[in-house]
Amino acid sequence: MTASTVERPQLPKTEEAARIRPKRRITGGGLLHAYTWVIIAWLVVPIAVMIAFGFNDTPGRYNQTWDGFTFKWYGRLFEYPDLTSALITSLVIAIVSSLLAGALGTGIGYALGRYRFTGSGSLNLIMFATMSSPELIMGASLLSLFVSAGAGLGPITITIAHVMFSISFVAVVVRARVMTLDRSIEEAASDLGATGWVTFWKVTFPIILPAVFSGVLLAFALSIDDFIVTAFTAGTTKTFPIWIWGATRVGIPPQVNVMGTLIFAVGVLGAVIANIRSSRQGKRA
Amino acid sequence: MSASNMSDPTLLRGLTQRRFGRRDALRLSGLAGLGAALAACGVQGQGTQAPPSAEPDAVAKFWNGKVKNGTLNFANWPLYMDPKRPELKKFTAKTGIKVNYQEVIQEMGPWFAKVQPQLSAGQSIGYDLMVITNSFQFTQFRDSGFLAPLDHSKLPNYAKNVAAAYKKEAFDPGNAYSIPWASGMTGIAYDENKTGKITKLADLWDNPALKGKVGMFSDIQELANFGLLKIGVDPAKSTADDWERAAGELRKQKDAGLVRNYYDQSYVEALGSGEVWATQAWSGDIFQKNISDGTNFKFIIPEEGGTIWTDNFAIPITAKNPVDAITAMDFFYETANASTLAEFISYVCPVPSAQADMRSRAAKLTGEDKDALLALANSKLVFPTAAEYAKLHYYVSFEATSEQQKFQKTFEPIVLG
Amino acid sequence: MSRVKRQIAPYLLVLPGGIWLLIFFAVPMVAMLSLSLQEGDIVSGYRFTGHWQTYTEAISAYQTQIYRSLIYGGIATVALIVLAFPVAYWIAFYGGRRKPTYLFLVLLPFFVSFVLRTISWRQILTDEGPLLHPLREAGLIGQSFHILGTPFAVIAGLVYNFLPFMVLPIYVALERIDPRVVEAARDLYANPATTFRRVIFPLALPGVFAGVLMTFVPASSDFVNSEVLGSSETTMIGQVIQAQFLDNSDYPTASALSFVLMFVLLIGVFTYARILGTEDVMKVAAR
Numbered sequence: 008m009t010a011s012t013v014e015r016p017q018l019p020k021t022e023e024a025a026r027i028r029p030k031r032r033i034t035g036g037g038l039l040h041a042y043t044w045v046i047i048a049w050l051v052v053p054i055a056v057m058i059a060f061g062f063n064d065t066p067g068r069y070n071q072t073w074d075g076f077t078f079k080w081y082g083r084l085f086e087y088p089d090l091t092s093a094l095i096t097s098l099v100i101a102i103v104s105s106l107l108a109g110a111l112g113t114g115i116g117y118a119l120g121r122y123r124f125t126g127s128g129s130l131n132l133i134m135f136a137t138m139s140s141p142e143l144i145m146g147a148s149l150l151s152l153f154v155s156a157g158a159g160l161g162p163i164t165i166t167i168a169h170v171m172f173s174i175s176f177v178a179v180v181v182r183a184r185v186m187t188l189d190r191s192i193e194e195a196a197s198d199l200g201a202t203g204w205v206t207f208w209k210v211t212f213p214i215i216l217p218a219v220f221s222g223v224l225l226a227f228a229l230s231i232d233d234f235i236v237t238a239f240t241a242g243t244t245k246t247f248p249i250w251i252w253g254a255t256r257v258g259i260p261p262q263v264n265v266m267g268t269l270i271f272a273v274g275v276l277g278a279v280i281a282n283i284r285s286s287r288q289g290k291r292a
Numbered sequence: 293m294s295a296s297n298m299s300d301p302t303l304l305r306g307l308t309q310r311r312f313g314r315r316d317a318l319r320l321s322g323l324a325g326l327g328a329a330l331a332a333c334g335v336q337g338q339g340t341q342a343p344p345s346a347e348p349d350a351v352a353k354f355w356n357g358k359v360k361n362g363t364l365n366f367a368n369w370p371l372y373m374d375p376k377r378p379e380l381k382k383f384t385a386k387t388g389i390k391v392n393y394q395e396v397i398q399e400m401g402p403w404f405a406k407v408q409p410q411l412s413a414g415q416s417i418g419y420d421l422m423v424i425t426n427s428f429q430f431t432q433f434r435d436s437g438f439l440a441p442l443d444h445s446k447l448p449n450y451a452k453n454v455a456a457a458y459k460k461e462a463f464d465p466g467n468a469y470s471i472p473w474a475s476g477m478t479g480i481a482y483d484e485n486k487t488g489k490i491t492k493l494a495d496l497w498d499n500p501a502l503k504g505k506v507g508m509f510s511d512i513q514e515l516a517n518f519g520l521l522k523i524g525v526d527p528a529k530s531t532a533d534d535w536e537r538a539a540g541e542l543r544k545q546k547d548a549g550l551v552r553n554y555y556d557q558s559y560v561e562a563l564g565s566g567e568v569w570a571t572q573a574w575s576g577d578i579f580q581k582n583i584s585d586g587t588n589f590k591f592i593i594p595e596e597g598g599t600i601w602t603d604n605f606a607i608p609i610t611a612k613n614p615v616d617a618i619t620a621m622d623f624f625y626e627t628a629n630a631s632t633l634a635e636f637i638s639y640v641c642p643v644p645s646a647q648a649d650m651r652s653r654a655a656k657l658t659g660e661d662k663d664a665l666l667a668l669a670n671s672k673l674v675f676p677t678a679a680e681y682a683k684l685h686y687y688v689s690f691e692a693t694s695e696q697q698k699f700q701k702t703f704e705p706i707v708l709g
Numbered sequence: 710m711s712r713v714k715r716q717i718a719p720y721l722l723v724l725p726g727g728i729w730l731l732i733f734f735a736v737p738m739v740a741m742l743s744l745s746l747q748e749g750d751i752v753s754g755y756r757f758t759g760h761w762q763t764y765t766e767a768i769s770a771y772q773t774q775i776y777r778s779l780i781y782g783g784i785a786t787v788a789l790i791v792l793a794f795p796v797a798y799w800i801a802f803y804g805g806r807r808k809p810t811y812l813f814l815v816l817l818p819f820f821v822s823f824v825l826r827t828i829s830w831r832q833i834l835t836d837e838g839p840l841l842h843p844l845r846e847a848g849l850i851g852q853s854f855h856i857l858g859t860p861f862a863v864i865a866g867l868v869y870n871f872l873p874f875m876v877l878p879i880y881v882a883l884e885r886i887d888p889r890v891v892e893a894a895r896d897l898y899a900n901p902a903t904t905f906r907r908v909i910f911p912l913a914l915p916g917v918f919a920g921v922l923m924t925f926v927p928a929s930s931d932f933v934n935s936e937v938l939g940s941s942e943t944t945m946i947g948q949v950i951q952a953q954f955l956d957n958s959d960y961p962t963a964s965a966l967s968f969v970l971m972f973v974l975l976i977g978v979f980t981y982a983r984i985l986g987t988e989d990v991m992k993v994a995a996r
Contacts, residue, residue: 039803147741707944708949
């Protein structure tokens with residue numbers, strides 16, 4: 008969302024205004040409006056249920072029927088040491104893998120956006136393949152590799168897998184930014200005597216930094232929510248989604264709903280703040 | 293995936309723009325050349341097959357020079373101990389051994405698949421003690437030489453307190469590699485308000501009122517057991533021929549529209565939510581469900597018979613802290629510890645003396661707590677009588693992998709639909 | 710920057726990430742291919758023997774699940790286009806200044822874990838749950854009526870979980886349409902329906918194409934929705950592959966099935982691109 012203001016199709020302001028309010032209304036706008044809200048409501052229903060059942064005063068471990076309102080699960084959030092450690096594992100893996108994917112993906116994205124070189128076609132193809140292959144196949148093939156190599160599964164193999172599927176997303180975001188970069192700024196820097204290296208760090212990098220940041224955030228989000236690839240590469244390690252998956256069989260404690268709610272709240276809050284900041288920046292520019 | 297990023301048009305454009313042609317596809321196929329090297333190698337298995345029972349000097353060979361390290365990594369199934377871990381706290385206070393207890397085991401197949409690579413490579417799996425069921429995978433663990441032979445001189449409480457029945461279980465004669473953690477029965481659980489009284493397996497086959505309201509297990513062995521018992525065959529003595537007939541019987545039940553679904557552990561939720569009214573079930577779950585949610589589901593061993601299974605302590609051969617592990621195993625055979633453990637998990641307790649301990653503890657309580665504990669102490673599901681044991685059968689046991697695969701292929705299509 | 714440096718620079722930048730993708734994306738595919746041609750069992754290990762019959766055996770044993778997955782994925786994709794297009798259309802043309810807000814609302818589910826969302830649906834749709842219980846009490850549905858465990862529940866779950874992936878690309882395509890083109894059509898006396906059919910929809914096709922790519926492939930290979938919302942009657946090939954890999958350790962069968970699935974999906978995607986006229990679609994997309 009951060010880059011959204013930067014990346015609008017370049018249209019003169021007046022025409023953009025014209026597009027927002029078409030001169031002649033296409034019929035059925037009102038109906039479509041209502042329809043859109045129905046779909047949004049449908050999308051939100053399970054989230055509402057998840058949040059609500061975090062406040063359910065259920066007596067046992069089967070959080071199924073509504074038994075009254077309580078805050079107690081928020082106080083007893085860390086009651087299941089396994090659940091807590093699964094959440095921590097997820098966070099650590101997400102941080103490490105998003106930073107690694109950020110570094111590796113930025114290199115690829117920058118090179119693809121800036122240079123023409125042999126091999127870029129193959130690279131693009133592999134990136135396209137990693138983004139469009141079924142996660143199931145990626146997970147299964149990684150497992151094949153690891154069992155063939157006799158490597159034990161654990162946090163390291165999960166991280167390897169997460170970096171793998173995140174690199175391309177980071178690269179795509181960075182490439183798009185690099186391609187729209189105004190080269191004259193860099194030229195000005197070198198005209199003023201800056202070396203290539205200095206120009207990169209002092210001029211180019213700060214400009215593409217928001218895109219890199221977006222990419223890292225995306226990688227983080229992909230990692231922390233990943234279930235399918237992780238299921239194949241986790242071995243005995245438990246991440247947050249894997250723990251929940253296991254718990255579906257024995258009853259999901261309300262703490263899971265609470266953690267889900269908190270993650271949701273933090274995510275939404277973060278996105279809203281980022282959006283406000285970027286729209287302010289957009290106005291200033 | 294985060295919304296903030298997905299709505300980023302940069303990314304979307306990147307995703308929608310990418311075009312590639314046949315030449316790119318050809319380039320990718322060029323990568324296949326890498327395969328030549330890989331084709332040469334295979335997945336390493338455990339080549340040497342250990343004998344079914346430990347060689348006389350194997351025990352000494354394994355335990356020689358092993359000492360207490362003060363740490364224990366314990367892998368168990370979910371909800372198999374009070375979440376506050378009172379027994380482990382007591383254990384640490386008594387022995388000074390710190391316990392890292394993880395609920396990482398959910399099914400035997402996946403567990404074996406997960407740890408097999410490390411064990412084959414002679415690496416630690418990160419756990420010194422694990423609880424594994426007497427399923428086919430137990431045989432795989434044992435025959436692959438993945439289990440440490442037990443030094444029974446380190447298990448005095450076990451020798452003193454274990455119920456005699458557990459000393460001669462077919463899957464591990466003489467408890468060479470394992471001792472029970474808890475055991476349980478597979479029977480029928482039902483909601484009496486909706487179904488009336490259920491006493492036999494036949495009710496799950498031909499009671500029209502139960503149409504679409506019967507739950508069966510998706511676990512192939514458990515499912516097959518009920519099919520075999522229905523046709524009057526003892527699972528432990530069944531032949532490939534019996535399997536075919538049992539599969540036919542289960543198919544009949546399915547075609548008649550009685551079965552709502554084939555469940556894993558989630559059957560408890562299905563029973564609780566009214567999705568099924570009668571279901572194949574494990575004894576302890578129903579007890580826990582009733583206690584924790586105030587429901588009143590019934591659990592019975594069908595007239596045709598039920599099965600008994602045992603979840604067992606075992607030490608992986610690559611354990612770093614085996615002495616700490618075996619100390620913990622014996623600790624759980626002290627009557628008081630077995631008693632509090634059984635109180636939480638409500639499965640069959642392998643320590644008979646725990647019953648008296650439970651009763652005396654109940655005597656000190658009042659009100660609901662007292663009733664609940666007394667009910668547990670007197671429950672035939674936790675402390676079965678000899679008559680109950682007589683109705684229980686052991687699982688099908690397999691001599692070879694090929695036999696197990698045949699078994700799998702016979703019953704799998706029923707579950708897959 | 711010197712010439713040599715300029716020539717080496719892109720390779721240095723690409724190298725670490727490229728190697729990572731090669732080792733952990735491309736090589737595993739080869740490892741899986743190798744595995745699918747091996748024989749043995751988990752205890753004694755697997756050896757490469759070139760035993761291709763695993764493929765024919767796996768296909769004949771699990772063809773029902775393969776067909777079912779493609780049908781579910783296909784129905785879900787069609788439903789997604791039908792459901793998502795109007796939403797994307799309305800946001801793109803009527804969203805005004807609130808466009809980002811609407812998009813944000815459409816994306817809200819992504820802030821909750823995939824597994825958790827699906828489990829939440831199970832809680833809603835269960836036989837005695839908040840939806841069906843009142844209807845049954847009111848006598849509107851029969852005693853044995855249920856949603857969970859049916860193909861409908863699984864497909865609805867797929868549609869729910871992948872909806873944002875269809876809305877977004879269509880939205881991006883519609884958003885890019887130059888309003889002058891639409892105005893021109895009107896000036897030439899095209900009625901709204903014709904304008905939509907002849908101008909707007911063709912221009913939105915690249916978005917639909919991207920949306921189909923982003924939904925059909927993951928939906929057909931999904932195993933979470935069927936596992937949580939379905940029953941044995943809705944078993945999809947993803948569940949079979951997952952079980953063969955993780956429960957039974959039957960790596961050759963699992964690998965062979967993975968390849969079959971990948972192959973079928975690739976064929977599906979390419980045929981689809983052919984029918985639509987790949988070149989045109991790609992050209993518009995690349996515009």
